[in-house]
Amino acid sequence: xxxxxxxxxxxxxxxxxxxxxxxxxxxxxxxxxxxxxxxxxxxxxxxxxxxxxxxxxxxxxxxxxxxxxxxxxxxxxxxxxxxxxxxxxxxxxxxxxxxxxxxxxxxxxxxxxxxxxxxxxxxxxxxxxxxxxxxxxxxxxxxxxxxxxxxxxxxxxxxxxxxxxxxxxxxxxxxxxxxxxxxxxxx
Numbered sequence: 257x258x259x260x261x262x263x264x265x266x267x268x269x270x271x272x273x274x275x276x277x278x279x280x281x282x283x284x285x286x287x288x289x290x291x292x293x294x295x296x297x298x299x300x301x302x303x304x305x306x307x308x309x310x311x312x313x314x315x316x317x318x319x320x321x322x323x324x325x326x327x328x329x330x331x332x333x334x335x336x337x338x339x340x341x342x343x344x345x346x347x348x349x350x351x352x353x354x355x356x357x358x359x360x361x362x363x364x365x366x367x368x369x370x371x372x373x374x375x376x377x378x379x380x381x382x383x384x385x386x387x388x389x390x391x392x393x394x395x396x397x398x399x400x401x402x403x404x405x406x407x408x409x410x411x412x413x414x415x416x417x418x419x420x421x422x423x424x425x426x427x428x429x430x431x432x433x434x435x436x437x438x439x440x441x442x443x
Contacts, residue, residue, distance in 0.1 A: 257316075257317050258314055258315070258316055258317075258322070258373070258376075258378065258381075259314070259315055260312065260313065260314045260323075260378075260381045260382055260384075260385045261312070261313055261315075261385065262309055262311070262312060262313070262385070262389070263302075263306060263311030263312060263313045263324070264306065265303060265306060267311065267313050267321060267324075268299050268302050268303070270313075270315075270320065270321030271297070271302060271311070271313075271321060271324050272297075272299065272302075273321070274321055274322070274323070274324060274368055274370065275293060275296060275297060275324075275368060277370075278291070278292050278293050278368050278371075279292065279293055279294075279296055280292045280293065280294045280402075288404070288405075289406075289407070290371060290374075290407060291371075291374070291405060291407040291408050291411075292402075292405060293366040293367075293368045294366070294402055295336060295338075295365075295366050297326070301335075304332060305326055305328050305332060308327075308328045308329060308332065309389055310326055310327045310328035310332070311324060311325075311326060312324065312325040312326075312327070312382050312385045312386045312389075314369070314373075314378055314381065314382050316373075322369065322370040322373050322378070323367070323368060323369040323370060323373060323378050323379075323382055324367070324368055324382075325364070325365070325366075325367040325368075325382045325383065325385075325386050326364075326365060326366055326367070327362060327363065327364045327365075327386050327389075327390055327397070328362060328363060329358075329362055329363075330343055330358040330361075330362065330363060331358075332363075333363045337426075338400070338426050338427075338431075339363060341424060341426050342363075342398070342400060342424070342433060343358060345422060345424060345433070346358070349421055349422055349433075350421075351396060351419070351421055351435040351437070352435075352437060354395070354396065356396060356398060356421075356435070360394060360395055360396055361394055361395075361396040361397060361398045361435075362390055362393075362394045362396075362397055362398070363397075363398060363399065364386065364390075364397045364398070364399045364436070365399040365400075365401075367379070367382060367383070367408075369382070379411055379415055379416065380415060380416065380442045380443055381443070383416055383442055384441065384442055384443050387436075387438055387441070387442065390438060391438035391439060394438055395437065395438055395439070396435055396436070396437060396438060397435065397436045397438055398421075398433065398434070398435050398436075399412070399418070399433070399434050399436075400424075400431045400432065400433045400434070401431065401432050401434065402429055402430075402431055403423070403429070403430040403431060403432055404429075404430075409432060409434075412434060413434070415442075416436070416442050417436065417440065417442060418434040418435065418436045419434060419435055419436070420432050420433070420434055421433050421434060421435045
């Protein structure tokens with residue numbers, strides 16, 4: 257039985273282990289074609305996101321973490337330069353006739369799912385737990401995906417209903433920015 261829930265500090269070692277397995281820099285070219293995460297989190301950074309209820313966990317019947325999703329305020333994510341680049345683009349962006357700001361949106365992601373559980377509906381379940389929590393305070397969610405991570409872009413646009421709103425370059429990589437209206441359930 258797979259369960260999805262908000263994370264706790266006891267989940268940090270499992271999150272770090274899953275992150276390490278799917279971190280871009282730890283994968284070869286063939287492995288990257290199945291999806292990856294690019295933003296590494298430290299224990300302290302995870303402790304900070306827990307204060308925002310911004311870590312969602314999926315675990316199997318053995319209580320092993322098989323998936324996670326991060327979500328949080330732009331204030332939290334500003335510690336990584338790529339998020340500052342995204343924020344700087346907000347004045348020229350809108351989504352469904354709504355101007356995007358750091359007040360009406362939050363950063364979703366990264367999300368990571370153990371390869372053997374991909375395609376099982378776990379993405380939708382994890383996302384829905386996050387959506388319910390964050391829709392209380394934000395009407396919009398924003399994220400970005402490395403353009404070479406086709407698997408992730410397809411999963412978010414086709415399975416969750418995210419919409420591409422922008423493209424940008426950062427550190428010689430191309431990214432797509434996506435938006436989601438938080439009132440829409442994915443289940």
